[in-house]
Amino acid sequence: MVSRWSFTKISTFFFSLVAAGIMVAMLVLLIVQSIPVWKHEGWSFLTGTKWFMRTHEFGAAPMILGTVLVSFTALLLAGPVGIGAAVFASEFLPARLRLAVKIIIELLAGVPAVVYGLLGVLFLRNWIYDLLTPFDPLSGDTLLTGAVLLAVMILPTVMTLADDALRSVPAAQRTAARGLGLNSTEVVLHVSLPQSARGLLAALLLGLGRALGEAIAVFLVVGRQDNQWPEKLLSINPLIESGQTITTKLASSETNIAYGDPIHWGAICGLALILMLMVAGITLASASLQFFSRSRHAS
Amino acid sequence: MKVHLFALLALIGTPLLSVQADTLKINGSTTVNLPAAEASEILRSEKKMDIQIDTQGGSAGGISMLGEGLVQIGMISKHVSDEERAKFPKVTFKEIQVGEDAVALIVSADVWEGGVKSITKQQAADIYEGKIKNWKQIGGPDKRIAFFNKEPGRGTWEVFVHWVYGSPKKAPQVSFPEVGGNEETRNKVASTKGALSQLSSSWADGKTVFALSIKTEDGKEISPANENIANRSYPLSRPLFLLTNGEPTGDTKTFVDFMLSDRGQDLVKKHGYLKLSELK
Numbered sequence: 001m002v003s004r005w006s007f008t009k010i011s012t013f014f015f016s017l018v019a020a021g022i023m024v025a026m027l028v029l030l031i032v033q034s035i036p037v038w039k040h041e042g043w044s045f046l047t048g049t050k051w052f053m054r055t056h057e058f059g060a061a062p063m064i065l066g067t068v069l070v071s072f073t074a075l076l077l078a079g080p081v082g083i084g085a086a087v088f089a090s091e092f093l094p095a096r097l098r099l100a101v102k103i104i105i106e107l108l109a110g111v112p113a114v115v116y117g118l119l120g121v122l123f124l125r126n127w128i129y130d131l132l133t134p135f136d137p138l139s140g141d142t143l144l145t146g147a148v149l150l151a152v153m154i155l156p157t158v159m160t161l162a163d164d165a166l167r168s169v170p171a172a173q174r175t176a177a178r179g180l181g182l183n184s185t186e187v188v189l190h191v192s193l194p195q196s197a198r199g200l201l202a203a204l205l206l207g208l209g210r211a212l213g214e215a216i217a218v219f220l221v222v223g224r225q226d227n228q229w230p231e232k233l234l235s236i237n238p239l240i241e242s243g244q245t246i247t248t249k250l251a252s253s254e255t256n257i258a259y260g261d262p263i264h265w266g267a268i269c270g271l272a273l274i275l276m277l278m279v280a281g282i283t284l285a286s287a288s289l290q291f292f293s294r295s296r297h298a299s
Numbered sequence: 300m301k302v303h304l305f306a307l308l309a310l311i312g313t314p315l316l317s318v319q320a321d322t323l324k325i326n327g328s329t330t331v332n333l334p335a336a337e338a339s340e341i342l343r344s345e346k347k348m349d350i351q352i353d354t355q356g357g358s359a360g361g362i363s364m365l366g367e368g369l370v371q372i373g374m375i376s377k378h379v380s381d382e383e384r385a386k387f388p389k390v391t392f393k394e395i396q397v398g399e400d401a402v403a404l405i406v407s408a409d410v411w412e413g414g415v416k417s418i419t420k421q422q423a424a425d426i427y428e429g430k431i432k433n434w435k436q437i438g439g440p441d442k443r444i445a446f447f448n449k450e451p452g453r454g455t456w457e458v459f460v461h462w463v464y465g466s467p468k469k470a471p472q473v474s475f476p477e478v479g480g481n482e483e484t485r486n487k488v489a490s491t492k493g494a495l496s497q498l499s500s501s502w503a504d505g506k507t508v509f510a511l512s513i514k515t516e517d518g519k520e521i522s523p524a525n526e527n528i529a530n531r532s533y534p535l536s537r538p539l540f541l542l543t544n545g546e547p548t549g550d551t552k553t554f555v556d557f558m559l560s561d562r563g564q565d566l567v568k569k570h571g572y573l574k575l576s577e578l579k
Contacts, residue, residue, distance in 0.1 A: 259367065
């Protein structure tokens with residue numbers, strides 16, 4: 001059939017172009033606006049550990065570290081639970097029940113971030129404070145508090161995408177495996193999980209992407225303390241102290257102070273640029289994994 | 300610069316906003332917000348005014364949003380600095396005082412019950428510079444000091460460093476966990492052991508958080524009570540302003556006039572601040 005330039009086709013083409021255009025415009029805008037700070041700091045904008053706005057010292061390293069620590073810890077906590085729940089729902093629950101469980105979990109994804117944040121302030125903060133008593137924490141605002149809160153927030157994303165990945169493994173393969181005498185646990189371990197590995201990884205990466213970009217909930221419980229570069233990187237210490245992530249810095253009132261000062265404003269836009277590139281990288285990796293996992297089953 | 304960003308936002312937002320072109324937009328300090336929000340409520344119902352009131356970024360947010368022309372009234376709990384005026388050369392900032400407030404140094408219950416009831420300026424400076432890290436060093440319980448610093452740009456923070464160092468510019472560079480609005484500050488201090496922070500004194504309830512008195516060099520202890528604020532013996536007092544661009548007109552004038560009227564001033568009083576007639 002010959003393709004026609006129908007109204008639907010033209011308008012969808014137009015709007016996807018607009019969407020892509022906005023994305024590119026944002027990137028260009030952030031690059032242009034952050035030029036002053038790159039001129040001022042050079043690479044030490046990425047590697048510097050001191051951020052003192054009044055003396056124009058802008059080092060983003062502690063915030064990058066905070067972002068990475070918080071989101072990877074969140075993924076470490078939410079990953080096993082999310083994938084475990086997905087395996088249970090997709091492999092062992094009857095279809096109707098599975099749908100019900102899935103809907104309930106997806107509802108969790110619709111809870112506004114600020115609500116999670118307030119719940120975090122009310123319960124999680126104090127719980128972590130008590131839990132950490134042996135380590136003598138200064139307060140309940142720690143990177144760990146932010147990570148636990150984020151873990152709850154990204155759980156629906158991880159679970160529902162992992163469930164989709166598992167369901168995309170053809171039923172014929174399971175039946176064949178059962179026919180060979182494998183029990184249901186063996187089918188999960190030797191057929192479903194390996195077959196959907198790429199999709200599961202994609203689910204984890206998308207969860208990570210969400211954790212990287214989350215601001216308000218973390219803002220309320222992370223303590224927002226600048227210049228927290230740990231003496232020892234590989235220890236639990238940074239996690240049980242207050243810190244700052246890129247998103248909490250961007251959400252703080254400092255963005256209001258930065259107006260009118262090109263270098264300071266550039267530093268804020270530079271942070272936004274770093275964050276955007278991090279999230280874009282993760283999302284692209286996850287999208288390509290999903291793409292290849294689909295084409296593999298199709299072949 | 301950021302003008303482009305706002306231009307972009309404006310371009311996207313214009314069709315949505317043009318419907319409510321005559322909305323009176325107000326933003327700024329959470330301290331001033333208490334009486335101002337109640338005044339808005341009254342004006343909405345009595346004069347059918349369309350008012351949007353918010354507290355993004357505290358005083359600094361109020362100043363910059365007024366500077367950018369995003370709001371008609373800023374609420375600020377500090378003076379507009381020369382630097383801030385220089386950032387927005389086209390704007391004529393006009394400060395209209397509507398009341399007076401004090402900043403208190405507040406502590407959590409365990410510190411208060413542990414015997415710390417007052418603090419000297421030197422002790423405050425030493426804590427701020429990290430020389431004093433334990434309450435024991437100033438006669439309190441053996442507990443690390445969990446200092447929650449108000450975000451820079453907050454009126455409360457500026458009053459504090461102005462008292463200790465004479466000017467925000469002279470304050471040393473420090474890194475403490477930061478807190479923003481008044482509710483957040485009170486909540487965090489109340490729920491953390493050994494906590495200390497700066498807070499608008501009318502928010503120090505004496506049940507969950509406690510306001511320290513200031514001990515002067517001659518040994519007098521002055522509490523942030525209203526009479527001490529009024530006669531200026533308590534050193535951390537500050538004016539509360541509505542900020543406009545030039546002389547207020549139209550809806551802006553209606554709002555300012557209401558805040559200065561007897562009813563408006565009663566609202567200032569009701570929320571624990573001093574009204575203009577009480578000042579000496």
